[in-house]
Amino acid sequence: MIKLRLLLAASLFIAPCAMAEGPIAIAVHGGAGTITPDQMTPERELAIRAALEQAVKAGHAVLDEGGSSLDAVTEAIRIMEDAPEFNAGRGAVLTEAGRVEMDAAIMDGATLEAGAVASVTGLRHPIDAARRVMTDSPHVMLMGEGAEVFARQFELEEKPTEWFITDFRRDQLRAIQAEPQASTQLSEDWYSTVGAVAIDRAGNLAAATSTGGMANKRWGRVGDSPIIGAGTYANNQTCAVSATGHGEFFIRYVVAYDICARMAYTARPLAQTSDEVVNLVLKNAGADGGVIAIDRHGRISMPFNTTGMYRAAIHRDGRLEVGIYRDDNRDDNRDEASDSEISPH
Numbered sequence: 001m002i003k004l005r006l007l008l009a010a011s012l013f014i015a016p017c018a019m020a021e022g023p024i025a026i027a028v029h030g031g032a033g034t035i036t037p038d039q040m041t042p043e044r045e046l047a048i049r050a051a052l053e054q055a056v057k058a059g060h061a062v063l064d065e066g067g068s069s070l071d072a073v074t075e076a077i078r079i080m081e082d083a084p085e086f087n088a089g090r091g092a093v094l095t096e097a098g099r100v101e102m103d104a105a106i107m108d109g110a111t112l113e114a115g116a117v118a119s120v121t122g123l124r125h126p127i128d129a130a131r132r133v134m135t136d137s138p139h140v141m142l143m144g145e146g147a148e149v150f151a152r153q154f155e156l157e158e159k160p161t162e163w164f165i166t167d168f169r170r171d172q173l174r175a176i177q178a179e180p181q182a183s184t185q186l187s188e189d190w191y192s193t194v195g196a197v198a199i200d201r202a203g204n205l206a207a208a209t210s211t212g213g214m215a216n217k218r219w220g221r222v223g224d225s226p227i228i229g230a231g232t233y234a235n236n237q238t239c240a241v242s243a244t245g246h247g248e249f250f251i252r253y254v255v256a257y258d259i260c261a262r263m264a265y266t267a268r269p270l271a272q273t274s275d276e277v278v279n280l281v282l283k284n285a286g287a288d289g290g291v292i293a294i295d296r297h298g299r300i301s302m303p304f305n306t307t308g309m310y311r312a313a314i315h316r317d318g319r320l321e322v323g324i325y326r327d328d329n330r331d332d333n334r335d336e337a338s339d340s341e342i343s344p345h
């Protein structure tokens with residue numbers, strides 16, 4: 001009898017905790033690179049900050065209403081795909097032939113399911129196609145024409161070529177191709193791929209990335225963004241990551257997966273493993289770029305080894321952060337760095 005009472009008392013105490021909802025948090029990026037105030041007009045900077053803020057707030061609203069992290073990252077990416085400031089969807093960089101060929105990926109940290117498309121044209125929201133690959137096909141990655149035929153089954157919105165191409169990208173391609181080494185050169189000084197990572201109330205992590213790749217690319221070049229483990233990765237046990245930077249390095253160093261794997265193997269916090277991979281491993285390899293990442297407690301890290309990274313977050317305490325340069329939000333990781341409990345598995 002006493003035992004029963006004790007059990008009852010214990011269950012009364014435990015029940016509300018078991019049902020308690022976890023923290024929500026989200027981060028987005030709009031690319032990393034040689035971003036300095038003198039290259040930026042005040043109008044462009046304002047437009048970029050506004051687009052980042054709009055995307056992160058829209059994703060957060062999904063989480064706040066009880067939506068999934070998959071829905072939150074999809075929503076944030078769709079907004080950035082439409083924003084001409086970023087290298088994804090409308091405003092994507094141009095290939096050597098002046099075309100727009102886009103890559104996107106999404107991953108569910110709860111199930112390790114993932115979907116990706118590579119080298120697709122005409123789709124307003126490549127991220128929707130990537131998500132359909134995850135949910136409506138037995139595959140992880142579809143490419144080119146096949147991916148477009150697959151996407152058409154779901155009546156995903158298509159746009160004419162001209163809709164995607166901005167004057168900024170036309171001028172950028174012209175400038176790159178005027179250089180003597182243009183035939184071998186990809187545009188390296190400016191990456192503006194978009195990405196999002198989030199945790200929902202159920203504790204599920206998700207990551208998504210969308211891009212036009214690198215300017216002046218040819219031969220069907222595909223970077224890290226749609227490659228699961230390189231530019232995009234999510235696992236509820238550790239973290240969710242979306243990357244931006246020189247894709248060839250991110251593929252070879254399996255960056256997104258490496259950040260999560262280091263957490264699992266060494267039980268160190270995300271702030272450490274993400275910083276180590278971006279500022280030691282990649283930097284030593286001569287690779288420019290950065291990541292946004294979130295762990296299973298909702299702690300966000302956004303390290304980059306370039307002069308800037310377009311980024312925004314709404315932390316688990318509700319704090320909104322929008323940054324471009326290194327000096328923006330100097331105390332970014334104060335919440336994240338202080339709490340290091342990760343259980344190895």
Ligand code: ASP
Pocket residue numbers: 031032087190191192193211212213214222223224225231243244245246247248
């Ligand atoms: N990582 C992308 C790629 O190599 C480029 C970017 O981040 O903007 O395709």
